[in-house]
Amino acid sequence: MAGMVTLHGPRVTLRPWRLPDDLAPLHALNGDPAVMRHFPEVMDRATSDAWARRLDGHFTQHGWGFWVVETPDASLAGVVGLMHIPWQAPFTPAVEIGWRIAAAQQRQGLAEEAARLALAYGFGPLGLDRIVAFTPPANEPSWRLMEKLGLARQGEFTHPRLPADHRLNPHLWYRITREDWMAARLED
Template sequence: MGPVLRTGRLVLRPWRPHDRDGLWRMQSNPATMQFLMPVPDRAASDAVADRAEAHFARHGFGLWVVEAPGVTDFAGYTGLVHVPYDEHFTPAVEIGWRFDPAFWGRGYATEAARAALRFGFETLGLKEVVAITVPANRRSRAVMERLAMVQDAGGDFDLPTVPVGHPLRRQVLYRLKAHASGVSA
């Protein structure tokens, strides 16, 4: 199942069966997926939820559904996952988020990510968390910077899960050390 995290406005919780509808709605929105590889159909979208649930079952943490009580029961997701490929910065735990555009601009990504980072540093004892995105994704990079993450000089790399020649293959790497996070480790 996984733990439930709470912030002033949000609940980060385990997945429920009906969350798959919200996930598919979000992932079939071109604005959401502008800087991400497309999710071609409902089955592929459901597989994202399956992987999130499996990561929780295996590691005790993962991607939480973000709920804004009184607003929506599915704003998107945020969480921590083991990076599933080999790269110059792995092994590593990555923080990530994906939100329905209807809930952009409300600070939910930053607020939820702070809760996930706190859990990672305080509960899991992580020493560092990374984040990646394409260079043009200013919205996600702004969240990373609000979280005090620092772009890794020379850390840009080609994401091995994206086909060679695809415009989303090149990624920038951000890092946050526990001692620099403002969260105790």
Template sequence: MTDPAGRIAGAGMGEARFGALWPGAAESLAAVGVEEETDLIGLDAADLLRRLAGADGRPMPPEAEARLAALIARVGAKVPGPVRIDGPRVRLRPWRSADVRAIGEGINGDPVAMRHFVAPLTGAENEAWCLRMRRGIEERGWGFWVVEVPGVAEAAGVVGLLPISFESWFTPAVEIGWRIRNDLQRRGYAGEAARLALDHGFGLLGLERVVAFTAPENTASWTLMERLGMRRVGDFEHPRVPEGHRLRTQLLYEVRRGEWLSRKG
């Protein structure tokens, strides 16, 4: 069920995609420090075009701004933050120092919670992962937030939006992801947190689409994708999972802004 058109469109990634913006775009963008799609996060297309015009005098087509804006909408905006988002029961909030241990013991280091990952994280891996999530939120204002359930748990899990850092036929893209402590699962917390994150992503962040992926064996995760109204659009070989591993082939789901907003009516 892989998408052959998507494979072709995504082939070659940075170089090929920038090259399609206008002739010489890849070189011009590199000259102002944009070498990967994720370097576009938080940039404004009109500002970037002004910088490009100053960096070299190559002619750009009239559609240049619209094309750049469309690409930026795939990787996300930068917003003032870090923000806290409150729902009826759960809160998405920025990281605190104490979360590293709580998330390490409750989720990342737990073999049951991590049974659909290649391996639970070691203490050092957990620290590095949490730091990366924390910095991401500090730098761009959004990311994988800590899920707090006031009165129940200060750190029930981690849910949020993240620019995908590997290449595949469907990237560049922002993914939605979720991890909830075993003892707090099946109470609707991930679903509520995910809806808050998607409202934020399609609202303030101006994203055009959000994807999610998981292995076929992870019924909880793909059930949640379907409950959120995400559509299965294909599958892919996850480049960070070793070849031949049972988790290597992953299901890919997506939801687009128009679908999300129209369903909310």
């Protein structure tokens, strides 16, 4: 794991993957209908394990990605981070910020704290020019967090990995530039 970045906040640690140890708690997260209500379906164990391996592979390639969120109470309270988007959309190529937090840890500000750490890393050491995020319109908690983080709504798009008539299509997409992020930090 040398060279892989770990980020620390007051209540959360964002750390690289520890496979296979993280597979069972990740499946508990991905298999929870409350957590996955704005995703196409809950994940079975094989699908969840494959997703973990893709996330870990991004870490192996880049040294950063979607981190495991640890808290004093949970070794895997969620997944938050940055990742290259592997499909085509009006805003790609791009790096996305995303989050998925366990139901027991939601509405405690953990996703916001973790996402702020990820944004600071993306615009700081990584030197990214912009970061995007996306979600179905029905996922109000997620797009409200995007706005709270300073991302601005850019419009809608049809998610290429979902059928056009799927209940979760279209998606909203948001963007924040390094300049906007820096300006907001100067105002604080």
